[in-house]
Amino acid sequence: MPHGQPEVGVGPWEGPWPEGERYDARLLAEGDRRNVVDRYRYWTMEAIVADLDRRRHGFHVAIENWQHDFNIGTIVRTANAFLAAEVHIVGNRRWNRRGAMVTDRYQHVRHHPSVAELADDLHARGVTLLGIDNLPGSRPIETLKLPRDVCLLFGQEGPGLSDAAREACDGTFSITQFGSTRSINASAAAAIAMHTWVRQHADLDGEHSWLG
Structure with a gap:
């Protein structure tokens, strides 16, 4: 038209x-x-x-879903773009799929009632659980070598990681900021973290790096 x-x-x-x-x-x-x-x-x-x-790549993505965060769909779409192994929804089983733009049909999405159960499942498979939040003691992602087999855990927009999530994580890291805002959007933080893994571990020269 x-x-x-x-x-x-x-x-x-x-x-x-x-x-x-x-x-x-x-x-x-x-x-x-x-x-x-x-x-x-x-x-x-x-x-x-x-x-x-x-x-599929060796990284997983997990999102806490206690308040039906609208960012979850966008994070799933980005996980599909970077070919994450799995996406894990922690908390409420139902989540807003609009932002996923149907990419959840091509991405393995699993549900866990609690972060402790997520951690048990990942550790049984040899996957490290790292949280992303601006917490005291968090290491800057810009200087961190991410494990190849890792799950990147994101909290709710606003409050960040829950206390239970912080306890379950093997470590936390933050994204360095320079402006006045306290935090950046959760889906933007997820994209930065996933792309950091891609830059460190993905085969960027391989025949499958772009299939357009």
Whole structure:
């Protein structure tokens, strides 16, 4: 439309249809308007998840959800972009999915009633639990070497990590700030932390670093 949003994705497949179980017959016939990179056009959701699972990174993301934080959806979307192993929701099972932009369908999302149960699950798999908060004793992320197998835990927007979360963490780190505000947005902090892991551990020169 001349005055509307540009159309996303691609239309029906032109010419003979490709062969293979990864292709979705409905998408081939009707077009694929999903928010996915071009590599995954016309693929079934199951095929996309299976391909992502072959390449997932070693970091996890966890978010405390005691007040139905609106940042959770955005954090899930960023976790999908950086190919996190899993996203863990701690506290209330229900969370606002609007900000995820449907990326939760391609991202493994698990629920834990408490931070203690999250920590037990992670430690059983050899994953370090690090909290992100501006707390006394927190190490600056700019000088910290993140473990390869790590879970980055974020608290609620405003109050930050709960007391239970602070006790369960193997350590905490902070994002250095220089202005007058006390803290930055939780989803922005999550993006910075995840990208720090990517810069330290991801294969940035590999063939799978961008699949557009």
